[in-house]
Each structure stands twice: as structure tokens, then as C-alpha cells.
Amino acid sequence: MDNFSADQHAAAVDQYIYDALELHDPLFEAGRERAHAAGLPQIEVSAAQGKFLKLLIELLGAQRVLEVGTLGGFSTSWMARAVGPQGQVVTCEFEPLHARIATENLRQADLEQRVQINVGAAANTLGELIAQGTEPFDVIFIDADKRNNVTYLELAMDLSHAGTLIIVDNVVRGGAILQEATDAETQDPDIRGIQQTYRWLAEDPRVDATALQTVGSKGWDGLAFARVL
Template sequence: MTEAGWNDVDRYLTDTLIGEGDSDVLEANSAAGLPAIDVSAPQGKFLSLIARSIRARRVLEIGTLGGYSTLWLARAVGPEGQVVTLEFEPRHAEVARKNLDGKGVGERVDIRVGAALETLPVLAQENGEPFDLVFIDADKVNNADYVRWALRLTRPGSVIIVDNIVRHGAIVDPAADDPSTRGSREVLELLAAEPRLDAIGLQTVGSKGWDGLAYAIVLD
């Protein structure tokens, strides 16, 4: 099947199982000039179902963009839950705040602006309750460091998800040596070697092309 066919299937899945899918948020992100790298609607619903299945009440997201994936997670944690989301670009955070407030979940979301590797130590110093779910979807170069911080901020049974690990198959191409591909290989090798994690990677196709995610559980 061609990539056009993948798009058709994603549209069918969205129409059949989701409906409108908050496309207005994606339109607002586009109008604000944000890059079109949000998760797809089926991927957002998948994140939401994972959060609900583990009864997550505290979620950490690394990489907010315009808040589309944040919206799915904020709905999943419910009115008593919280999503802490880290965003490097102040403009992106501003757009995300407007989107989340407009959808009525703004009070559930704490947006921290700045480099995540500077924000994460602050979170650790706050000694808050452990996070039940961590979704990592930021610069790929630092993915391994993000997972290491996620381990410090979670508990046994927590879930860590790393997006965009397949890179259109580049992770198995010896000639592909760009920073994002190296970062994806590094994080997969970390997930394999870290005794506190049990993990798997999955390939995906759809409107976001050929990619995939890693899914890890923090062990006792």
C-alpha cells in the first residue's frame, strides 16, 4: 500500500472511531505557523486509551508543540488529574495554552517553558508524586537522557512511551547517521540495557508516514 493509502486508512479510522478528532486544534496550530508534526488523531486516541487503561492521574509530556497530544492526555487523566508538559519554544507554549483553555482542560495542564534538560531537574527537586505515564516526543538527540530522567520521576508500573523511533526505517540503515537517527538508536539500546525497564518497539504507518514508538514499563 502506498503512503496515500495509509492516509486513507487513517481518515477512515478517525471518521469511524473518533469523529471530528479536534481538527480545529490542528488548524489553529497550522494558522500559528507551527510545524505539522503533531500526532495523528488515531495516535492521540491511542495515547488517551493507554493513560486510561493504567488509570493515570499524573502524566509527564516532553514536547508540547501546540498541545494536540496534550489535549488527549488531559482528557484521559480526568478533572482530578494533571499533565505536566515541557516545551522549549515560548510561541508553541502560547498556542498550546490557548488551545487547551479553549477545550476546557487548561486547569489540568501545567506547561513548563524552557529546555527540558533544564526543566526536568526542577521537577525532580519539587519532590512531587511520581508520574504514571511519560510521553516523550521532543528533540530525538536527547531521547536517552529524557528516559533516564523519566526513570527518576516514575514508579514501578509506570509507562514510558518514546515517539518517532523508526525514522522511516533509517534506524537499520548503516548510511543513515543524522543526529535524530543516532538518538533513536541510542534510546532503543538504552531501553534494551536498562534492567529497570521492560520495553518493545513497534512500527507504525499512517498519515504521519512510516515510523514507530517504544513502549516501556518501569519494573519493581
């Protein structure tokens, strides 16, 4: 392995963890392959990250989970398994094709009855949930277009209760968050959105937050965690 790059080493370790902890789930893996075959971006969480989300939800005893960014339903499936038959995952997806694939994947995994997929712009969906007086969520997982993270976080606060855990994915982006915004017009709006996410998490008195770097088959990235006070 001496000739491997750092990324290859990290991916190999991820594969070792995957095999050693027997994280392979035939139904979930079939769903991921179905999504890839349909042309969906291969940007879903890893199996180890999916299991991590599941364990967090179970540790909190969470029954209601909100997800922003369904994609093919891989993370959704892990979280739906975690909430149990009496729980619910409400997930937001902009692309109709992604929602259709996710629906089929959840059906094949016998989890469809635990999940409500809302198709359309997530900000609109979250606003509708607020207007409807939707019961607050125990865990909120934000994994969509990074440029709108702060919008999602602000809306998430109206869908939370004291103790809600908010998780934001992809908050390192291979170290690109170190970019200086010398020209706001030319900087990647998603990187700018992540930098704004950090400022929001640091400055909003309603949350207590941290972030952790991650490395593995998804490359060098990270997760932010915020507890609603």
C-alpha cells in the first residue's frame, strides 16, 4: 500500500471497517446500486456514516427525523430503520427522479410506511411544515445544496424543540472552506454557504455547536452538530 495516495488509504480503511463490522445490508446496497444505475450523483453518505446516523438516532430515542436532501434514499433508509415502526422520517427532495428512486428503494427495504417524501424546493417545504404547525423533530439532517444551509438552519429552528440535534453534512469539502472570500462574485457559492454555516452556528444563541472532520471513501470532509438549547 506504500504507493497509495492518502485518499486511497482512507478509502481502503473505510472498506476494512465496512467488512470488519459487517455493515453490508443487501437491501440498502441494492437501493444504492439502483440509484447509481438511474444516473443519480454518487454523493450519498457511506455505509459507516449511515450506521452512525442510525446509532445517534437510537441513542437519542428519536421518533421524528427531518431530512433535507433525500437523493436516492440511502441515508433516509438508515434513519427510517432507526426510528422504528412507530417513528417517522420526513424528507425533502427537489428532483422528482430522485424522489421516485428513493420511494422505490424504501419500498424494497419495507420502510416506505415510515417515510414521507416531499418533492419541491426544501425551503418551501419547510415553510409549509411550519405553517401547518407540524410537530417538532428530534433530529434534523441537512444534506442538500450548501449555499442554502443557513436558510435551512433558520427554518429548522422553527421545527425543533429544546434538545433537538441538528446535523449538517459536507462542512469541510476537502479543506476548501479555508478559501478567503476576496471576491464574493467569483467564490464558489457552496463554499461561501458553508462558511456562513459556521458563522451562524457560532453566533446564534439558540444552539451549541461543534464540527468534526471525516475521512474515508467520501474523501476529506466533515459533519457539524448543533444542539438546540
